[in-house]
Amino acid sequence: MKTVFNKTKNLDFTKQPLFFGEDLAVQRYDTFKYPIFDRLAQQQLGFFWRPEEVSLQKDRNDYAQLSESQKFIFTSNLKYQTMLDSVQGRGPCLAFLPFVSNPELEGAIVAWDFMETIHSRSYTYIIKNLYADPSEVFDTIIEDDKIEKRSKSVTEAYDHLINLGYKYQINPKSVDEYELKKALWLALVTVNVLEGLRFYVSFACSFAFGELKLMEGSAKILSLIARDESQHLAMSQQIIKAYLTKENDKVMNKVIKDTNKEVYKIYDDAVQEEKRWASHLFSKGSMIGLSEKLLHQYVEYIANRRMRMIGLEQKYEQSSANNPLPWTQHWFNSRSLQNAPQETEIESYVIGGVKQDVKKDQFKTFKL
Secondary structure, three states: OOOOOOOOOOOOHHHOOOEOOOOOOOOOOOOOOOHHHHHHHHHHHHOOOOHHHOOOHHHHHHHHHOOHHHHHHHHHHHHHHHHHHHHHOOHHHHHHHHHEOOHHHHHHHHHHHHHHHHHHHHHHHHHHHHOOOOHHHHOOOOOOHHHHHHHHHHHHHHHHHHHHHHHHHHOHHHOOHHHHHHHHHHHHHHHHHHHHHHOHHHHHHHHHHHHOOOOHHHHHHHHHHHHHHHHHHHHHHHHHHHHHHOOOOHHHHHHHHHOHHHHHHHHHHHHHHHHHHHHHHHHHOOEOOEOHHHHHHHHHHHHHHHHHHOOOOOOOOOOOOOOOOHHHHHHHOHHHOOOOOOOOOOOOOOOOOOOOOOOOOOOOOOOO
């Protein structure tokens, strides 16, 4: 029987696995088995922001002046991004949180999920400011067959883990441990791909508008979302790395070995879907500085980088050392952006950031 508060005395949570161990007890953040998860949670909380801090007044005028092909690219990406973050706005807490047995990972997942809801609110903020009738955008997201088909590959692993997990919660003995951990592993890989690859065609398009001095407010909001997604990617990477190097879970080790080909297929399916999405976006016309071919190369570049980070072989022609869209890089670092305060608000700040590099005798000679 699961409990929201484990009253077991002297429970050493540093000896518990990441998932499927004892129910969590006191939420304490003084001793860590995996300090990286607490650091990532603290960083994410320090990055807190709200979309209303960025003005979209200029974007409203810009959007009216876009060509039909540019409007198609912008709106299609906005719909797709809304779908992805609707999944991520609840997925980590629904699928992973019920089975976490590590307090710092619990805190990281809660922060992760919360920030994803900020992203969904951001898309609503953009849609409400740019479109006369927001329902015409929201109500057509699932009606778009290109988005609807892609939602299956995004949600399938999540749904399988959630449904298997419900059975496990009711009666742990009714679920095979191997199958449960296989569902967890494939969900973690799917989320790693979602956070690290599936947003990047739409990010590139949003930043391309910004490079052209169009839709700059929206581009800056997307740069903040991209900054958050890099944190979420790191969380999924660190969970995966923990299983690969530290957790010493024999059943999970077998799962990882057995699903090797399946993991590569998850990546390849995502790469092909992103390439098809890029082709779909440019089916009605192109935009300056970006093309279908460049986006295809960019998808391969990102995929190779992500695969290398979790110990997989790079499979694609575009080298992970050669970014075909180098100008996108400064958009992933919101601090490097030039801001015009009268048009879009300053957003390159961190709330609650703490730098712990002060030495014990740093202020020894300081006098008032």
